[in-house]
Amino acid sequence: MFIQWIPELKPDHIRLSPKWFVLRTIPSSLWLHFGAWKKEFILKINDHLPQSIVELPKAMMNHFTIPADLPYEIYLEGNHLHIGPVIALLLAKRNHLTPEYLEKHRGYLINYRMIKGLIYICSLNGINPKNQTVEGFYFDPNAKGKEQWKKGIFPYPGAVFRRIRVYKNAHYDHLITHIERKIFNPHFLDKSKLWDSLSPDPILVKYLPHTKPLNHLQDLNEMLDLYGQVYLKPANSYMGKGISTVKKMRNGYLFTNRHKEKTMIRSFRQASSFLRYLKKGRKYLIQQSVALTFNNRNVDFRVILQKDESQHWDCSGIIARFGRSGRFYTNDVSSIGLGKDALRTIFHLDEEAAAEKEKEIISICTEVCRRLDTIYGPSGDMGIDVAVDQNLRVWILEINSLQHHKMAAYLIDDPHMYARVMSRPLEYAKALAGFRGNA
Structure with missing residues (x-):
């Protein structure tokens, strides 16, 4: 039309x-x-x-x-x-929408021929509550290269795909109120919110590593008495930043940071001072260690759950992530593989057993997303970090509501996963805006 x-x-x-x-x-x-x-x-x-x-x-x-x-x-x-449909991609807090920046996000339009409509990229300060308009750049499929992005002032959209953290912002609040909160993902979940949201659920709590706030040295001692080794994590960190492990030793505490640098603390007073130095006023958590190692490399799994035009959660793929030797974070895109292949290799599972374990992981993660939908309102795009321990027990480590979709582009073994991951957000946004194959 x-x-x-x-x-x-x-x-x-x-x-x-x-x-x-x-x-x-x-x-x-x-x-x-x-x-x-x-x-x-x-x-x-x-x-x-x-x-x-x-x-x-x-x-x-x-x-x-x-x-x-x-x-x-x-x-x-x-x-x-x-x-x-009219869909906005909220990608920046300020108007830094350069041609290079816009082009970097063109992958979301990979399935535009099916989506159709007016799709524009905008920033927070492009929102004009007085006129209920948004300044930004729309995608023109008839042009080529950087000329495909054209500046304009647009009406408030029918749905918003949000890719930034938003705290208190009156313009943003006005927008989401007037579009009847047809926005995803509506909330950013830090690590403490994840525990607070899911631990009351008697089924899901079984898949959560024991987590508690780090307020005093006594909190650390109690967790070390239970598990021997724990993680210290900033509640609001990402990409492994600020994370340390602590191991209880006969003569004190052994702290190891993400760069493999070790610090031995021998007295309670030194330990308290070191924790204050580590935290630097930030909110920190203590978490039970459920890490799996394979050939001296930590391994976890990124489970990509997304909604499409059906508005139901579906798994777009599972990616196994291998950390560098001796390090506990796993965000090196050069060391990834298909989740099912990693399950077979690490645990010596046959094809059927690996498929069953993958099915279990997807089922648990889907239930997590449904639970979060009921608490915070509908989301549509989640990256869930999962560990599987030596006993094949599944653990939910982290929820990424602003996940990096391009990780799938580095996966050689499933060349179609990237297209699925990039196209589904706008398929869901289209349905959220009220267009479900009504053309």
Whole structure:
């Protein structure tokens, strides 16, 4: 479906083909919806107009950008005409939307021919609550290279795919309120929120390593008495930053940081001082160590769960991640592989047993996502870090609501995973905006 701008059409008139009303009475007026924007128009019928064309008054272009050369979908619900989808990708806090930055995110448009509509990239300070518009750059499939991104001022969208952390921001709050909170992912989950959210669930708590706040040395001693070795993690860290291990020794505490640098602490007073130095005023957690090592390399699994047009959780892939020798973090993209292959190799499982374990991992992670949906509102894109210990027990380590999707691009053994991972967010956004194959 395409839009045609008609200069002579009155500002409050819209023209459609009579084919839209073959089995229904032609109304005198229609509410036009474009993203979150809506307005009532007087309906005019053009007998010569194809059903694939909607004629709109050119005066509408004075308010915001509605590109006419994009392919749209359209559906009629009662006397409400919906044109779209209109989807915003909220990717930055400030207007640093350079051509290089925009091009870096073009992978999300890999399936644009199926999505269609107006898809634009914006930043927080591009939101204008007064006019309920957003300044940004829309994707033009008819252009090439960097010319595919064109600047404009757009109406509030029908759905938002959020890729940044947002704290207190009045413009953001206004946006999500006026789009009826059709946004994903609505919340950023740090490590303490993960424990607080899932530990009350009698089923899911079995898959969580014991975690508690690090307030005093006594907290550390209690956890070391239980497990012998624990992790110290900043509640709000990522990519392994700030993480240390602590091992209880006969003559004190052995701290090891992410760079394999070891510090031996022999007295309680020194230990308390060292913890204060380590924390530097940040909130820290103590976590039971459930790490699995293979050939002296830590191994965990990134489970990529996403919603598509069905609006149900589905697994786009499982990636095994191998850390560097002797180090406990596993974010080196040069050392990844298919999850199922790693399960077979590490645990000497046959094809059927590895598939069953993978199925169990997906089931647990799906239940985690459903639980978080009920607490925080619908999400659509999660990277869940999972460990499997020597007894084949599954552990949930971390939830990444702003996961790095390009990890799948480095996976040689499944060349189609990257396309799945990159295309599904906008498939879900389209459905969230109300377009479910209604073209």
